[in-house]
Amino acid sequence: MKTYYNSEDLKKFGNIGEFSKELADKFFDYYGSVFKEGALTAREKALVALGVAHAIQCPYCIDAYTKDTLEKGCTEEQLMEAVHVSGAIRGGASLVHGVQMMNHTKKIMM
Amino acid sequence: MKSLKAQAHHLSNSAAQLKVLNEGSFEQFSQKLKAINLFPLKPTRIQTFQVNLGKMCNQACKHCHVDAGPDRKEIMTKETMQQCIDILAHYDIGTIDMTGGAPEMNPNFRWFVEEASELGKHIIDRCNLTIILANKKYHDLPEFFAKHKVEVVSSLPHYTSTRTDRQRGSGVFDRSIKALQMLNSVGYGKEGTDLQLNLVYNPTGAILPSSQKTLESDYKKELKNRFGIEFNSLFTITNMPISRFLDYLLVSDNYDEYMQKLVDAFNPSAAEGVMCRNTLSIGWDGTIYDCDFNQMLDMKVNSTSTHISEFNLESLENRNIAVDQHCYGCTAGLGSSCGGQTA
Numbered sequence A: 001m002k003t004y005y006n007s008e009d010l011k012k013f014g015n016i017g018e019f020s021k022e023l024a025d026k027f028f029d030y031y032g033s034v035f036k037e038g039a040l041t042a043r044e045k046a047l048v049a050l051g052v053a054h055a056i057q058c059p060y061c062i063d064a065y066t067k068d069t070l071e072k073g074c075t076e077e078q079l080m081e082a083v084h085v086s087g088a089i090r091g092g093a094s095l096v097h098g099v100q101m102m103n104h105t106k107k108i109m110m
Numbered sequence B: 001m002k003s004l005k006a007q008a009h010h011l012s013n014s015a016a017q018l019k020v021l022n023e024g025s026f027e028q029f030s031q032k033l034k035a036i037n038l039f040p041l042k043p044t045r046i047q048t049f050q051v052n053l054g055k056m057c058n059q060a061c062k063h064c065h066v067d068a069g070p071d072r073k074e075i076m077t078k079e080t081m082q083q084c085i086d087i088l089a090h091y092d093i094g095t096i097d098m099t100g101g102a103p104e105m106n107p108n109f110r111w112f113v114e115e116a117s118e119l120g121k122h123i124i125d126r127c128n129l130t131i132i133l134a135n136k137k138y139h140d141l142p143e144f145f146a147k148h149k150v151e152v153v154s155s156l157p158h159y160t161s162t163r164t165d166r167q168r169g170s171g172v173f174d175r176s177i178k179a180l181q182m183l184n185s186v187g188y189g190k191e192g193t194d195l196q197l198n199l200v201y202n203p204t205g206a207i208l209p210s211s212q213k214t215l216e217s218d219y220k221k222e223l224k225n226r227f228g229i230e231f232n233s234l235f236t237i238t239n240m241p242i243s244r245f246l247d248y249l250l251v252s253d254n255y256d257e258y259m260q261k262l263v264d265a266f267n268p269s270a271a272e273g274v275m276c277r278n279t280l281s282i283g284w285d286g287t288i289y290d291c292d293f294n295q296m297l298d299m300k301v302n303s304t305s306t307h308i309s310e311f312n313l314e315s316l317e318n319r320n321i322a323v324d325q326h327c328y329g330c331t332a333g334l335g336s337s338c339g340g341q342t343a
């Protein structure tokens, strides 16, 4: 079956260097540094990544960071809470625009 | 849950397991060792005797590499145990590590511990915790262990009951907690005593363990806050792709990805520190193996000395360790051994 997403492609992420090595090298170097233990622990960063993965709905990132957070010792509850944080921000981001809608409504209506 | 053997499952046969492990297109483990000049793999010095007292166990965990359980009857005889003691008395091998099954179910377990203790050996018991509560006759094990300063190493795959019970059986977590409290109450795991209580984390699924240090601090915090439990160290152990865990990987369609992950995570410094380099494993029938995993795969040692009755330390210390694809489990990431991370 042909699909737009193929889970096998995740393993080939590194191949993006094939068409532009310099930029890929820079990206992966940066990526590696971002996820190192820092002011945030590697586990906290993985949970942020899992939340973002859900916000941007990237199936590759969801698979990768589900596994990563579990390997880093997170519980199922923690994973789901991260997804809810993502959902809350996404929902909130839509709803807060309701103020704009109200402002505009009030402006153009008697 | 029945053992694979009792189910007459095809994977209860070690040759069938080795066939699966060698079918994929994964690079041969021996090639990886060759590339870092570690092949043939040689022992450093034998410091530990790991003795498998039998496959009988009061539990039947889903990931068990021994395929142990209440339906397994293989058990080490007193005669074979005596042969182990004679060897330990004769050679400078400092540690005896007792495993199983549930080693305490061997009728001569206490005698064996007493003999090893008299020789002044460091004794490790791989205790599944629930055995302490399984029958009245085991309730005083904590006192017995304390008397002989036995180091207790116990699996607790997670500090939450859901994860532990999913792997080890319903109700195991609560009983393990109770047993840990009993061990604490005789001084195990407490500061200021020399009674070592170490816990083992192994992943409850097709994932690798991560940093031992981070998980240890989580375990310490959670177990202390929720149950008042203290322990010394946490050992993180990778699940080996053999026996029941291999079956799980195949049935859940995780095998290829898991193996690939182990292969990709090959770590040369973990390879340097694999436990077969300083340990010998003795099967319930006295056969000698490189490790408990090779034992379960019926891969005997490459030596003229393959049974405890014909023990020859020189030949064993000069042997080539028998390796196969399952060995990737010991060398992935931060490494894995019965004592936790190796790299």
Ligand code: SF4
Pocket: B057, B058, B059, B060, B061, B063, B064, B065, B066, B067, B068, B069, B100, B101, B102, B128
């Ligand atoms: S307690 Fe240990 S030996 Fe017994 S079934 Fe579980 S993993 Fe296997």
Ligand code: SF4
Pocket: B274, B275, B276, B277, B290, B291, B292, B293, B294, B321, B322, B323, B324, B326, B327, B330
């Ligand atoms: S599985 Fe056994 S023989 Fe292979 S590396 Fe691990 S300890 Fe050594």
